[in-house]
Amino acid sequence: METALSLVVGCLFAVSLYLLLSKHIIRMLLGVVLLSNAVNLLIFAAGRVSSIAPPLVPEGAEAPLAAVANPLPQALILTAIVIAFSFFAFLLVLAYRAYQDLGTDDTDEMRVAEPEDDGLPPLGY
Amino acid sequence: MAEIEATTGGILALALPFVAAALAPILKRIIGAHAAWVLALAPAAAFAILFSFLPEVSSGGVVQFGFDWIPAFDVRFSFRIDGLASTFGLLITGIGTLIILYSGGYLKGHRDQGRFFSFMLMFMGSMLGLVLADDLMTLFVYWELTSITSFLLIGFDHEREKARRGAIQALAITGGGGLALLAGFILIRELAGLNSMTEVLAAGDALRTSPYYLPIFILVLCGAFTKSAQMPFHVWLPNAMEAPTPVSAYLHSATMVKAGVYLLLRMQPALGDTALWTTVLPAFGAVTLVMGALLAVRATDIKITLAYTTVSSLGLLVMLIGVSTEYALIGAVLYLIAHSLFKGGLFMVAGSVDHGAHTREIDRLGGLARHMPITFAAALLCALSMGGITPFVGFLAKEEIYHALEYGDAYHIALMAAAILGNALMFAAAFIVALKPFVGKLPETIDHPHEGGFTIWFGPLVLGVLGLLGALFYETYHALFSGPMASATYGQPVEIDISFVPHLNLAFALSLATIALGIVIYLASNGVRAATSRFLASVGWGPDHGFDQAMRGLLRFSYFVTNRLQSGRLDYYMTITVIAITAALFVPMILGGALPAEPQMPQLRLPEWLVLALILVGIVAVVVAKNRLTAIVSLGIQGFGTALIFMLLGAPDLSFTQFMVETLSVVILALVMTRLKLSPADHRPLREKLPDAALALAGGAGFAVFLLSIVQRPFDPALSDFFEEYSYAIAHGKNIVNVILVDFRGVDTMGEIAVVMTTGLAVLALIRIRVGRRAKAQPDPMETTP
Numbered sequence: 001m002e003t004a005l006s007l008v009v010g011c012l013f014a015v016s017l018y019l020l021l022s023k024h025i026i027r028m029l030l031g032v033v034l035l036s037n038a039v040n041l042l043i044f045a046a047g048r049v050s051s052i053a054p055p056l057v058p059e060g061a062e063a064p065l066a067a068v069a070n071p072l073p074q075a076l077i078l079t080a081i082v083i084a085f086s087f088f089a090f091l092l093v094l095a096y097r098a099y100q101d102l103g104t105d106d107t108d109e110m111r112v113a114e115p116e117d118d119g120l121p122p123l124g125y
Numbered sequence: 126m127a128e129i130e131a132t133t134g135g136i137l138a139l140a141l142p143f144v145a146a147a148l149a150p151i152l153k154r155i156i157g158a159h160a161a162w163v164l165a166l167a168p169a170a171a172f173a174i175l176f177s178f179l180p181e182v183s184s185g186g187v188v189q190f191g192f193d194w195i196p197a198f199d200v201r202f203s204f205r206i207d208g209l210a211s212t213f214g215l216l217i218t219g220i221g222t223l224i225i226l227y228s229g230g231y232l233k234g235h236r237d238q239g240r241f242f243s244f245m246l247m248f249m250g251s252m253l254g255l256v257l258a259d260d261l262m263t264l265f266v267y268w269e270l271t272s273i274t275s276f277l278l279i280g281f282d283h284e285r286e287k288a289r290r291g292a293i294q295a296l297a298i299t300g301g302g303g304l305a306l307l308a309g310f311i312l313i314r315e316l317a318g319l320n321s322m323t324e325v326l327a328a329g330d331a332l333r334t335s336p337y338y339l340p341i342f343i344l345v346l347c348g349a350f351t352k353s354a355q356m357p358f359h360v361w362l363p364n365a366m367e368a369p370t371p372v373s374a375y376l377h378s379a380t381m382v383k384a385g386v387y388l389l390l391r392m393q394p395a396l397g398d399t400a401l402w403t404t405v406l407p408a409f410g411a412v413t414l415v416m417g418a419l420l421a422v423r424a425t426d427i428k429i430t431l432a433y434t435t436v437s438s439l440g441l442l443v444m445l446i447g448v449s450t451e452y453a454l455i456g457a458v459l460y461l462i463a464h465s466l467f468k469g470g471l472f473m474v475a476g477s478v479d480h481g482a483h484t485r486e487i488d489r490l491g492g493l494a495r496h497m498p499i500t501f502a503a504a505l506l507c508a509l510s511m512g513g514i515t516p517f518v519g520f521l522a523k524e525e526i527y528h529a530l531e532y533g534d535a536y537h538i539a540l541m542a543a544a545i546l547g548n549a550l551m552f553a554a555a556f557i558v559a560l561k562p563f564v565g566k567l568p569e570t571i572d573h574p575h576e577g578g579f580t581i582w583f584g585p586l587v588l589g590v591l592g593l594l595g596a597l598f599y600e601t602y603h604a605l606f607s608g609p610m611a612s613a614t615y616g617q618p619v620e621i622d623i624s625f626v627p628h629l630n631l632a633f634a635l636s637l638a639t640i641a642l643g644i645v646i647y648l649a650s651n652g653v654r655a656a657t658s659r660f661l662a663s664v665g666w667g668p669d670h671g672f673d674q675a676m677r678g679l680l681r682f683s684y685f686v687t688n689r690l691q692s693g694r695l696d697y698y699m700t701i702t703v704i705a706i707t708a709a710l711f712v713p714m715i716l717g718g719a720l721p722a723e724p725q726m727p728q729l730r731l732p733e734w735l736v737l738a739l740i741l742v743g744i745v746a747v748v749v750a751k752n753r754l755t756a757i758v759s760l761g762i763q764g765f766g767t768a769l770i771f772m773l774l775g776a777p778d779l780s781f782t783q784f785m786v787e788t789l790s791v792v793i794l795a796l797v798m799t800r801l802k803l804s805p806a807d808h809r810p811l812r813e814k815l816p817d818a819a820l821a822l823a824g825g826a827g828f829a830v831f832l833l834s835i836v837q838r839p840f841d842p843a844l845s846d847f848f849e850e851y852s853y854a855i856a857h858g859k860n861i862v863n864v865i866l867v868d869f870r871g872v873d874t875m876g877e878i879a880v881v882m883t884t885g886l887a888v889l890a891l892i893r894i895r896v897g898r899r900a901k902a903q904p905d906p907m908e909t910t911p
Contacts, residue, residue, distance in 0.1 A: 120681065
């Protein structure tokens with residue numbers, strides 16, 4: 001299972017990086033969503049798929065009786081999903097506002113902070 | 126007991142100027158310009174303390190004190206007072222006292238006088254530390270402190286561009302030389318194992334015979350030549366005349382510019398007397414001496430004239446130190462003390478003239494003698510000493526210098542010629558400054574010339590009179606000041622017997638010739654000025670202009686580099702980032718031999734195969750989608766696929782969260798997309814897409830290989846076992862994932878909540894603020910954008 005997951009994770013990363021390398025903000029946003037899934041699956045696979053039983057303590061027991069799935073990566077991923085979602089929401093609003101003010105989603109045309117022909121700073125003292 | 130007294134006294138002398146510097150602004154606010162009288166007590170006290178060491182030092186003793194600073198590196202905060210340091214220290218604190226008083230009168234009523242006092246005293250403390258320092262690192266720290274404080278002083282009048290330029294130039298040149306000096310000191314420490322001046326001086330020939338003599342020599346010289354304004358580093362000194370006159374009188378006559386000379390004198394016993402030393406130093410010194418003196422006569426501003434004569438005098442000193450013989454060093458020592466006295470005095474005179482007549486242009490000055498008699502007297506006393514006329518200390522120095530150079534070989538004849546020419550020019554310059562403004566007719570442009578107050582004329586007069594007393598009581602002078610200083614410089618005790626009574630010998634004849642030549646130049650000064658100007662105009666380019674070019678070049682270079690590194694193109698940054706990530710994944714794995722073995726064909730259940738295939742279909746569809754809704758829906762497909770994977774592999778909590786988040790993402794994205802008139806498809810030409818695709822594939826492969834390499838290693842379940850075992854026992858929770866989130870790693874979750882909250886606030890702000898549109902629609906008249 002881990003081997004198959006590794007290959008899928010590789011594909012997810014490849015597609016997400018490809019989208020992030022694009023010049024269009026919207027495509028980059030899709031890349032960000034894919035990136036978060038890729039990272040989550042990577043963490044999940046790194047924690048091994050030993051058992052497919054959910055990590056729960058049965059009623060009346062002190063600890064799981066049989067082998068359960070590794071709970072630690074699950075906890076990490078749960079945090080990661082939430083943060084990735086809020087990050088995505090922020091980027092989406094940012095892209096939307098940038099589009100509203102600049103009228104484009106092409107990063108080549110977004111040169112407000114770093115203008116193309118800035119020129120030398122003054123040469124005096 | 127004696128040692129404890131030395132430590133307390135020495136540290137007190139070193140700390141006093143800094144303490145006074147801290148108090149200066151407050152004192153100025155409370156008692157105004159009279160603060161000078163209180164503040165002058167600090168250098169005066171330091172002078173008295175140094176004076177109390179004089180009996181021991183003048184009999185050849187060395188006072189040492191200090192404590193460990195960074196023991197791990199053998200760096201100490203230590204000091205050493207011998208003849209050289211003592212005389213220097215007395216000059217610094219003695220002239221410093223007069224200068225503080227002079228500043229009190231000169232800058233009376235100036236808005237920032239308190240700050241001026243503060244900078245001045247800080248400089249004084251730094252300079253004192255420099256000449257007393259024993260440990261090389263201690264010396265370096267004080268060396269750099271003098272650079273920084275002189276930057277503050279030159280740029281004191283920071284609202285004028287010329288002052289800013291002068292300050293930056295001085296800092297760049299002397300600070301750069303300081304770094305070279307640091308490198309030289311590190312070489313001496315690490316390669317020769319000598320940590321302090323005491324060790325350097327005791328090491329004998331160790332440095333001279335070291336294979337690293339050449340780099341050490343060059344680096345130390347870079348430090349000394351920049352600080353002591355040798356050609357072509359001299360440019361900062363005349364430009365430093367932008368500073369108020371007390372600064373020039375103090376830094377650019379007696380102290381700061383002598384730091385390089387001090388270093389050469391100090392290192393002479395260890396580095397000197399080699400073929401390299403006796404060639405390079407006199408060569409630079411002689412050129413600086415003659416060129417500086419010519420430029421001095423050429424200048425029309427008396428302060429600039431003095432600045433160039435200082436350059437010239439420093440050249441003379443470097444030349445003499447380079448000759449390295451006993452007489453040459455005695456000559457250097459005598460000239461150094463004499464120069465500090467007469468040049469400090471003349472600078473103050475120039476300031477007084479400026480103060481009284483409101484101009485420093487030599488053509489517009491004249492006939493001030495009647496209106497400023499005391500200043501005139503002080504000026505004459507100093508100029509006579511500078512001109513080398515008996516009975517003044519300048520005469521002793523000049524006789525000794527000629528005495529040291531009177532040999533028949535080409536080397537000495539060339540240096541003698543430079544010395545005579547330079548001295549004659551300086552003689553002329555001295556009287557241009559000290560005589561011309563005071564004699565002749567008072568020009569009508571000067572309105573109400575007047576003598577300054579007591580503090581204004583007191584300093585130059587004292588220095589002028591001291592130049593006379595030193596020569597009249599030459600035995601005491603040699604016994605207390607010049608003798609111990611020369612002995613420390615030469616490395617063994619020397620006897621100085623030169624007196625103000627001229628002897629009929631070659632040196633005296635040359636002295637007379639110098640004075641005669643000087644008088645000729647004085648009378649023909651307008652011709653010399655025109656000739657020098659013509660010569661400079663024909664050369665056209667000078668190091669001062671070169672500094673501007675260098676600064677502009679630096680700016681252009683940094684602009685070029687910044688443009689390359691920060692192109693402002695997001696795709697460029699992304700490409701670099703992806704390349705870096707890919708390299709970070711592959712390179713350590715390949716170098717460390719951690720590449721995974723070839724994986725087996727995985728054995729999976731059918732639903733698992735289907736879900737994995739679903740994810741792959743989803744992501745391929747995202748890339749190739751022709752319209753934006755298809756892309757978004759495809760994004761949803763792979764997201765649900767991921768959620769199903771979690772479901773199948775024993776992570777129901779993850780699965781539910783993923784379903785929810787994915788649904789929300791798709792819905793929000795679709796809503797936003799429909800409001801944008803954009804196509805999600807990639808419209809770029811293939812030649813742009815292909816490199817990106819290749820890079821993305823490489824990155825993806827990197828992550829896949831990385832993950833394979835991880836899962837092929839043995840798993841350490843310690844943490845997971847801990848959580849499974851104690852989830853109920855300690856935290857009383859049955860859902861282990863939840864227990865980890867809210868209990869074991871509760872702080873993490875708190876951080877997560879903070880992130881979500883911050884993002885929410887940022888989103889809110891982004892939606893509320895509409896900068897661009899409103900500014901275009903209705904510009905706010907109250908809002909001015911710079």
